[in-house]
Amino acid sequence: MPLHTPLPSNVRHGLASISGSLFIQNKTTDCGEHRSYHTGNNFSHEVLSSVPLQMALYFNVFFFPFWFISEVIMLELKYFLLPGYYQFLLVTAVTIITVIEILRLYLGYIGNLHEKVPELAGFLLLTFLIQMPLFLFLLTDEKILILPLELAVHVIYVIFLNMELLVSFFVLKIMTRQLATQFYLQKTDDLENKNVPAKCSQVTIQRSKRSMIGLQDRDALMY
Structure with a gap:
């Protein structure tokens, strides 16, 4: 059962779209549901979830309450x-x-485990644009009277954030290109499947015409 995403559809x-413009030349979108395409080229889905990213998120989840209490x-x-x-x-x-x-x-878990590009992109942006600047402020501004325990937990958290930024960037890059490849291969298969009946119908019409001409010639010879 797919997990519920907190992101609105337009977001x-x-x-x-941002992920597609960054990592591929042709933009595509993720519908939100996990899909595995099996095309006529025997293209099978490859697992794209990152074990290092999931491990970093796992330990981050357990460390977060300790950081908050401290x-x-x-x-x-x-x-x-x-x-x-x-x-x-x-x-x-x-x-x-x-x-x-x-x-x-939460977005990191959904994006990595369920291979959802928008959620993983949201995770990456929140990490880079909001969490990292705030933690650097708490870690470097001496006027807030940084205590030893604060220094320790903030350094550990910044290490977590840097690891997650680095790994999620490469995972998002691979995931975006892979899903774009599946998207275009699926479109190619759909076009091929639509063209097959049209070709078959043209061949049938041509055969019918030849049969009619043959019958007419035979009737002409008989009379």
């Missing part, structure tokens, strides 16, 4: 020592990271 088509404790310890605007920035950053991380990990 999914947009992400699929961050909340450290934030409570230093909260009243920070200026007002840094208090707001830290609370906002932790809130955004928490919400986005739940969505990001």
Whole structure:
């Protein structure tokens, strides 16, 4: 049973279009359902899910609650020592990271296990555009009074993010090209199947005409 995707259809088509424009010259879209095409060229579906990416996501899921608890404790310890605007920035950053991380990990699981290009592209964009800048802010800004436990958990998380970025980029590249190949081979098969009846009908008509001409000639000879 396919997992439910939280992405709207227009967002999914947009992400699929972005992936297609990045990795292939001819754009195609993923309908959202897992498909395995078997064409007349004996083209069979190849498993594209990445074991390293799935392992990184698996450990990331277990590490995330530990990071969240550690961050909340450290934030409570230093909260009243920070200026007002840094208090707001830290609370906002932790809130955004928490919400986005739940969505990001879920998209990563769906995109990798079910070989869905839009979900994997969304996972990659959320990692690169939102999570990585926020974690680098928490890791490098000395004015937020970085505590030793914070430094440790943030370094580990940045390592997770870098691994996932690198692996998911190559997986998305391979997956996009593979699905595009399946798409075009399927279209080729459909066109061939449509042309076969037309050719058969033309041959039948030609044979019928020849038979009619033969009967007419035979009748002419008889009379």
